[in-house]
Each structure stands twice: as C-alpha cells, then as structure tokens.
Amino acid sequence: MIYTVTFNPAIDYNLEIDKINFGETNRAKDTYIYPGGKGINISRVLYNLEVESTALGFIGGFTGKYLEEYLKKSDINTDFIYLDEPTRINVKLKSEIETEINAIGPDIPDEKIEEFYKKIDKLKDGDFLILAGNIQSSLRRDMYFTIQERCSEKNINIIVDTTGESLEKTLSNNPFLIKPNKKELEEIFNIEIKDNEDIIKYGQKLQRRGAENVIVSMGGDGAILLSENEVHFVKSPKGILKNSVGSGDSMIAGFLSSYTKTKDVLNSFRWAVAAGSATAFSSDLAKKEEVEQLLDNIVIERLK
Numbered sequence: 377m378i379y380t381v382t383f384n385p386a387i388d389y390n391l392e393i394d395k396i397n398f399g400e401t402n403r404a405k406d407t408y409i410y411p412g413g414k415g416i417n418i419s420r421v422l423y424n425l426e427v428e429s430t431a432l433g434f435i436g437g438f439t440g441k442y443l444e445e446y447l448k449k450s451d452i453n454t455d456f457i458y459l460d461e462p463t464r465i466n467v468k469l470k471s472e473i474e475t476e477i478n479a480i481g482p483d484i485p486d487e488k489i490e491e492f493y494k495k496i497d498k499l500k501d502g503d504f505l506i507l508a509g510n511i512q513s514s515l516r517r518d519m520y521f522t523i524q525e526r527c528s529e530k531n532i533n534i535i536v537d538t539t540g541e542s543l544e545k546t547l548s549n550n551p552f553l554i555k556p557n558k559k560e561l562e563e564i565f566n567i568e569i570k571d572n573e574d575i576i577k578y579g580q581k582l583q584r585r586g587a588e589n590v591i592v593s594m595g596g597d598g599a600i601l602l603s604e605n606e607v608h609f610v611k612s613p614k615g616i617l618k619n620s621v622g623s624g625d626s627m628i629a630g631f632l633s634s635y636t637k638t639k640d641v642l643n644s645f646r647w648a649v650a651a652g653s654a655t656a657f658s659s660d661l662a663k664k665e666e667v668e669q670l671l672d673n674i675v676i677e678r679l680k
C-alpha cells in the first residue's frame with residue numbers, strides 16, 4: 377500500500393483575477409476550491425492514475441470535514457487524526473503571475489502525534505510512505521526523521537518532499553526519493569543555480585548525504601533525475617499554463633504510479649514529468665488521459 381502523510385493539509389482557494397491592485401478591493405473573475413496539501417494531492421493524482429493509496433495526516437474543523445468528505449466521495453482511502461482547530465485555507469492568486477499565500481495551520485498536540493505514530497507502526501514491508509509538505513512550526517524539524525526511524529526495522533520505501541532543515545535531516549536515513557525544485561536546492565546550499573551542471577553538482581551532494589534518487593524539478597524548464605550512477609534530463613512538454621499548484625506533487629504520483637508496477641526508475645521519471653505538466657496545464661490536478669497524452673512526447677536525454 378502507498379501511504380501519503382500530510383501534517384498540514386489545506387483547502388486551496390484559487391482566485392482568478394485579471395490584475396491585482398494592492399490596497400484596493402479586487403474582484404475575482406473566477407474561483408475554484410480544491411482539497412490541498414502535498415500528500416493529499418499525491419493521493420488524488422494516484423487515484424486519477426488508478427493506483428490505490430491511503431491519505432494519513434491531521435484535519436480539523438469545518439475545513440477538515442469538507443476535505444475528508446471530498447476525498448471519501450472520490451473513493452480515496454483516508455485515515456486522519458482529528459484536531460480541534462480548523463484545517464488551514466491557502467489562497468492561490470492567478471493573475472499575470474501566480475502568487476500563493478499559505479496559512480500557518482493548526483497546532484498538533486503531543487498526544488495526537490502519539491496517535492499518529494501508532495498508525496505508522498502498522499505499516500508493513502513493501503509499503504511506500506510519502507512524507508510531503510510543510511510541518512507546523514511548533515513541531516520539531518526532525519519529525520520526518522523520527523518517522524523514518526520508526527520504520528527502520530521494516531523494508532519501507534520512503535519518499536520525502538519538503539524543504540530546508542526538515543528535508544536535510546532525513547537524508548542520513550537514505551530516503552528512496554526526494555524531489556526538491558530548483559529554488560529549494562538553491563536554499564539548501566545557499567547558492568544560485570546557473571545551469572544544469574550546477575543542478576547535477578548539488579543534486580549529487582544530496583545523494584552523497586544519503587538520498588537514493590533525486591528529482592530536481594524546474595517548472596516549465598523540465599526536470600533532472602539523479603539515480604544510481606546516472607543522470608537524465610527531460611524537457612517539459614509545451615502547453616498553456618493554467619495552474620501549476622500541485623505539479624510537483626503530481627510528479628511524485630506519476631513516478632509512483634509507474635514505479636510500483638515496473639520498478640523501472642527511468643520510465644517512472646517519464647510518468648513523473650508527464651503528470652507534473654498535465655497538472656500545470658489543467659485547473660485541477662492531472663487526469664489519466666491528460667497524462668497519457670503527454671507521455672509519448674517525453675524524451676529522456678542522458679547527461680551522465
């Protein structure tokens with residue numbers, strides 16, 4: 377089974393506005409509400425790609441209720457822990473450029489974390505566990521590391537998609553896959569990336585620190601996969617950008633939808649890019665037909 381974990385889910389409130397004028401009342405021309413949070417997006421895209429998963433994490437209040445009902449109606453397995461405070465609402469502004477305002481989200485008391493660990497302890501050999509998104513600032517930065525440690529006696533493939541210290545702390549436990557975007561890679565090493573050579577150099581540093589496979593995503597410029605002793609590049613397909621929120625999450629879902637069936641890292645990378653771009657080209661997350669349409673045009677180039 378694939379388990380996705382979202383410590384801080386969200387309702388994504390998408391507002392389309394021609395031009396934003398700060399300090400004035402702006403009127404949206406269209407709005408869309410979707411469940412959000414990285415792990416939840418991954419579960420939704422996996423479902424679209426006909427792969428079963430269970431969404432774990434913490435929800436609360438009316439927003440949490442909406443989120444759970446939405447996922448249940450879509451036939452996605454959930455096993456959430458309930459908090460008193462409501463799940464956050466993140467605002468995504470679509471204007472000439474995309475702007476996101478992510479809220480803080482509810483605190484998680486210690487006893488709820490203990491409840492969550494009990495669920496993690498039930499995972500079995502061969503399961504995939506995806507630790508995705510921001511962890512509330514009141515929680516320890518080594519939360520994902522602690523979860524890895526709890527799984528260490530079992531053969532569980534762990535994928536980590538988060539940023540900064542929280543990501544770095546997981547590396548020594550050899551995550552199967554991490555997926556920083558270019559900006560996150562720059563932040564980890566406090567550098568400016570100029571070209572693909574830089575991406576390879578710093579991606580390899582993450583491998584030396586323990587990550588087995590690294591996908592560095594670069595939005596419309598494509599993605600680089602660093603796997604065992606090899607490096608590959610894929611150009612992003614061309615299309616009209618509608619909503620890139622969740623495109624990184626879709627990459628992980630695309631990758632896993634293929635990898636769980638084939639164990640072929642390279643072909644799974646093609647699925648990752650196709651799913652990421654299919655999401656970027658649609659207002660919601662990618663559907664199976666949209667991913668398949670892009671797949672044929674995705675050419676892998678070996679760089680090393």
Ligand SMILES: Nc1ncnc2c1ncn2[C@@H]1O[C@H](COP(=O)(O)OP(=O)(O)OP(=O)(O)O)[C@@H](O)[C@H]1O
Nearest residue numbers: 557593594595596612621622623624625652653656
């Ligand atoms: N403008 C675009 N055109 C084509 N493909 C895109 C575009 N933006 C994103 N993608 C696809 O989605 C993948 C992931 O994009 P990106 O690097 O923006 O991830 P991310 O920053 O993790 O996204 P998010 O945090 O919003 O989920 C890219 O590698 C590419 O395949």
Ligand SMILES: O=P(O)(O)OC[C@@]1(O)O[C@H](CO)[C@@H](O)[C@@H]1O
Nearest residue numbers: 386412413414466478509510622
């Ligand atoms: O605040 P985090 O957890 O880093 O990111 C949360 C979020 O921006 O990530 C998803 C897109 O990847 C959205 O659905 C959600 O609003």
